[in-house]
Amino acid sequence: MNDSLTGATQPAAAPAHPGAEPACDVLIVGGGINGAGIARDLAGRGLSVVLCEKDDLAAHTSSASTKMVHGGIRYLEYYDFGLVRKALAEREVLLRSAPHIMWPLRLVVPHDPSMRPVWMMRIGLFLYDHLARREFLPGSRTIRLRGHALGAPLNPRYSRAFLYSDGWTDDARLVVLNALDAAERGAQVLTGWRCVDAQRDRSQWQVTLQDATGSVRRVRARALVNAAGPWAAQFLKEHAHAQASKIKPLRLVKGSHIVVPKLFDHDHAYALQGADKRIIFIIPYEGDYTLIGTTDVEHQGPAGEAKIADDEIRYLCEQASRYLVKPVTPGDVVWSYSGVRPLIEDDAEDPSAVTRDYLLEQDTDGAPLLTVWGGKITTFRKLAEDAADGLCKGLGLKTAAWTAGAWLPGGDLSAWIGPATRPDVDFARFEQKLGERHPALPVKLRHRLARCYGARIDRVLGAEGLGEEIAPGLHEGELVYLHDHEWARTPDDVLWRRTKLGLHMSEAQRRDVARWWATRWPGEATTTATSIGDSVRTTTWS
The missing domain is CATH 3.30.9.10 (D-Amino Acid Oxidase, subunit A, domain 2)
Known part of the structure; x- marks a missing residue:
């Protein structure tokens, strides 16, 4: 697989399936943008990584952003120049890495x-x-x-x-693509698995994971990353058994x-x-x-x-x-x-004035524990790089940072258009080539699939095409791909995170998707397709 903007290649490792009490270098708790980004960075450095998320990838804060890759112009008024500079430096790095999303x-x-x-x-x-x-x-x-x-x-x-x-x-897809890249580099990505207990000694963590059915997996890890976002302090207190004095207040x-x-x-x-x-x-x-x-x-x-x-x-x-x-x-x-x-508590009276910068705190009183405090979506790659640098140093490993010049899955359009120039122009050229190769695809559908999957669109289309249309613009082939390759386990995972098609469908159409899902994967459709609601017709992501 082509893994860098410079064209360097590495063989892609197939996602592994965890067995009983496996050992890994790093276990990461939290499948938001920071957890997925750290998993990707570490896996690309050759470490064995397990990422666990109690719900779906990007089910919470990371899919509820304003969806902007930005420096944060309003932070200039709070004199947070360091954060703005760091975020501005990341904008074009990110835009080049995934011109489809x-x-x-x-x-x-x-x-x-x-x-x-x-x-x-x-x-x-x-x-x-x-x-x-x-x-x-x-x-x-x-x-x-x-x-x-x-x-x-x-x-x-x-x-x-x-x-x-x-x-x-597309913030939710950004998380999924980081997790996908991590998995293809050897990481194990476990959605629907909650970390219920984490005990450590001088050399390792003994971690207990539990799913919604009560099934348990135990994992031994040399280091633990707490990337639980709004639950970071709660995780330290209730599951990692940290001393109260070491738990930072979150706002x-x-x-x-x-x-x-x-x-x-x-x-x-x-x-x-x-x-x-x-x-x-x-x-x-x-x-x-x-x-x-x-x-x-x-x-x-x-x-x-x-x-x-x-x-x-x-x-x-x-x-x-x-x-x-x-x-x-x-x-x-x-x-x-x-x-x-x-957000990191800084006693600011106005919530808007609280810094959006991140803090990485490494506890070395035993096997390493790294906690991610704060952060914003634009700086996730740099946060992950800093976290990986610190973890590797703590584990005595010499590794090199690599993500600044790397594509995210689907971002390398060179097989379609030749060498990259600038992201917006490259994507326009890609869409043109896609139309020439698949002229039978309706223009609106073709554009959406290009945006979602980029250069990997042929993996979604498959040798036999998209198959039966289950609801307007959503076909059997895409649903199977999202289930088999992107950890979609409920209709909501597809309709509101992997895509935003739920917004374009009627409630009856969303229920058609839910019925098809329940027939195809009985036992997995634990929630029905989200309703848009009643009076205000709103659906809440939390």
Whole structure:
């Protein structure tokens, strides 16, 4: 398999199946972006790795982001220049690694004189352009909105705007592709397995895993990684038996998003300055929709029970409506999702001011224990690299970092288009070649499959094609591929994480998928396809 942007190759190892009391170098708890990224990095360095996740990959925070690969322009106001620089440096690294699930995004910032003066905006955008090197993302500039397509959706009182660049990603697929790469490099990825106990001595951990049926697996590991996200502190206390003095306080902040029917036809997003000085993003989403978010609300209660509140819906609608010609109302909302961000407590009064940077804490009072505190999706690769460096050093292993120039699965389009140039251009060329090779595929379906699977699309199509259509745009061949190769174990895993097709289907169509799944894999369909709901017609991701 081609594993680097420079064309170096390595043989891919088939995913292993754990036996009774297997030994490994590192066991990772948590199948979000940080856990999957660390598993990938370590497996690529030749370590034996087991990753366990109590639910589905990306079932929680990592699929509930604003889905942007960005430096975090608003963090400049909190003087968090180190985080912004680190995130900006990662943008183009990530965009090059997976041009099918990540692509450049231009954002429009309408200028509101009552919020921030022009000089402040220009200084901020100058810093954003120059804190890290850019190779293909265009820099910022100003535009006149009147008579411009980008100004058409906006209230006429906004006459000037700033444009700047960031990136977009399918966050749930980003997690899955990291796990897939880890598995193909020899890691064992166990979804639906909870770590219920972890005991250590000087040289190793004895870890007990349990699934929903009560079945138990025991794993011996030289090192343990706590990448449990919002559950990191709870895991240390209840399962890893850490001393209370060694458990850092986490600040759990809920971020909620709403989805409404498409508000405009162009491909730019809007970054709006809210009345409370926060930034609200309005982003084209899934072709037919617009994504609006996010909120920052202190979360009380279990991390897995976060749901959008009515006042959050009203807040997002009101802030968007301050700028738009056509107001957004709660009745427009067709879907919502909420996630809990595990932020490092720093005594900031405003949840928006709490740093999104990460901290890696290694406990060496016995076999190594590495805990991941905080983090954001844009810096996951660098976090994983730093974590792998520290773990290998603690284990006495000399290994080299490798992911900065590596493709994610499906990202290497060279077999279709020749040498890579720039990600957005490469993907456009790939789609053209795909249309020439598979002209019978409907254009909309072909585009979606290209975005999901990139160069691996032929693995989904198979020698005999996609097979029976189970629901609009979803065929038997794709369902089988996702089950057999991407750990999909319920219809929801497919409809709301591996794809977003649940948003485009009626409840009856989602139930058709659930019935087919239950017939094909009886006993695995433990949940029915998620309903979009009643009055507000929202579904919550937690």
